[in-house]
Amino acid sequence: MSGIYAIDFGTSNTVISRWNAATQAAEVLSFPDLSQQLGTNLSVVPSLVYVEDMTKSLVVMGQAVRDRGLDVSTDNRFFRHIKRGIGTDTQGFLPSVDGQILSFEQIGRWFLETIIRALQAQDPDIYSLTLTVPVNSFEIYRNWLGDIMPSFDIQQIRMLDEPTAAALGYQVEGCKTILVIDCGGGTLDLSLVQLSSTRSAAVKPLGFFLKSGTKNFARAASQKINTARVIAKSGQNLGGADIDHWMADYFADAQNVPSTPLTLRLLEKIKVSLSTQSMASEAFFDDETLETYELSMSREQFNGLLKERGFFERLDDSMRHVLRQARQQGIEQDDIDAVLLVGGTAQIPAVRNWVVTYFPAIKVRADNPFGAVSQGALQLAQGITVKDFLYHSYGIRYWNRREKRHDWHQIIPEGQPYPMDDPVELVLGASVNSQPTIELVLGELGSAQRMTEVYFDGDRLITRTRSDQGTVVQPLNDKEGSRSLARLDPPGFPGSDRIKLLFRVDHDRFLRVTVDDLLTNTRLLEDCMVVQLS
Helix, strand or coil: CCCEEEEECCCCCCEEEEECCCCCCEEECCCCCCCEEECCCCCEEEEEEEECCCCEEEEEEHHHHHHHHHHHHHCCCCCEEEHHHCCCCEECCCCCCCCCCCCCHHHHHHHHHHHHHHHHCCCCCEEEEEEEECHHHHHHHHHHHHHHHHHHCCCCCEEEHHHHHHHHCCCCCCEEEEEEECCCCCCCCEEEEEEEEEECCCCCCCCEEECCCCCCCCCCCCEEEEEEEEEEEEEECCHHHHHHHHHHHHHHHHHHCCCCCHHHHHHHHHHHHCCCCEEEEEEEEEECCCCCCCCCCCCCHHHHHHHHCCCCHHHHHHHHHHHHHHHCCCCHHCCCCCCEECHHHCCCCHHHHHHHCCCHHHHEEEECCHHHHHHHHHHHHHEEEEEEEECCEEEEEEEEECCCEEEEEECCCCCCEEEECCEEEEEECCCCCEEEECCCCEEEEEEEEEEEEEECCCCEEEEEEEEEEEEEECCCCCCCCEEEEEEEEEEEEECCCCCEEEEEEEECCCEEEEEEEEECCCCEEEEEEEEEEC
């Protein structure tokens, strides 16, 4: 099998892998002008964009931005950490370039299109492409990529969340339950995954398809097929970009050092050096003030800064959330066989020390932090089936006679695995005399509303998450023409059960309903698609 690729689009760096049919192994690719070599077998594309001229569509990408020194520019043509701005609820002020306002979606689109064109230049016959996305932004990226990907001549395009891909990429032998801690430049994602094996005559690869081809992926009857079942997930906007800005604030207070793209680049180097050294320093000359600065920080000072900024408290929040979900599925903390660290920020010694406060060091692995996600994503085209779960609970609206207001009855709980093996049954009667139709309003039930704001403070891209307290219900089909499911003939009357509803969720997270009329003993709807869940 050939023509199988995966892209791990990261906040700081992007990794592209392909399946080598000759060696039967994954390999990371490198591209002239785009890639930076990090080691013997690893190259990354820095997730950087510089817009030279909008009127002529001149855009510089990846390592070429650094090679030309454009990443230390203080003008508004340079963009980094663009992944964090895609699909945010509020984007605030965005810079104008050559008289045009640029969105993060547009900049990200240019970046991915450049990478895919480079791939197609090397291999015009790409068949399968998998893109990995953060846990807490899955729906946002599905919608965004859904607009971009159909334009490419690639038969099969799909998505997989990053930590699940990493669990597959590490290829941990003999481990069934795996916790992936993926902390990179912009996001913290935790995912608890169970791996199992079955034998099947033929398997259709799953994952979320953005575009589905027709190639036959049937396997021999003796082929071992792996299944990755997602047990729990948690994600938030937290990563290396935040730490860089915290360091910039530290030096601004301590030494009055200006925060510029150049100082951020140097502070990132200090941060990386402190992963292997107890002390790190960089010096630079400010050509505006004609002053020379020496930036020096010890690992002890660095760890103190992380603690002061609440970094470990936020790590604890995500860990508690995942472990709580796991217990609801009957899995205790001691049942976790391996903990895999992914991403540059996860390589910080203080982060590793935090992990071993929860798990024995022998269970923790960090030997493939950058390549695991893209390499694991390739497994979807190798017979891997991924079984996921719903992040929210869902219900139907009803009239609460006692409280004289609308209320919600849960039909599908948070954490429900999909596709569902058994449907949820609900029996209802008519609510008014001569009721002509069945109308149902479906809602996504949540305990709090979270909003991400992304804005520029000077030339600094800032991400802030706001939480509004209180129960939040997001109606999914409460508009004219969407509430009615089927007609009742004869019309319904209160006082007796009239219809039976069977709800299920398919492999693409579409809620489907079957409706039976109990009075006439007829089926009004058969597995009808109602709405897509998240």
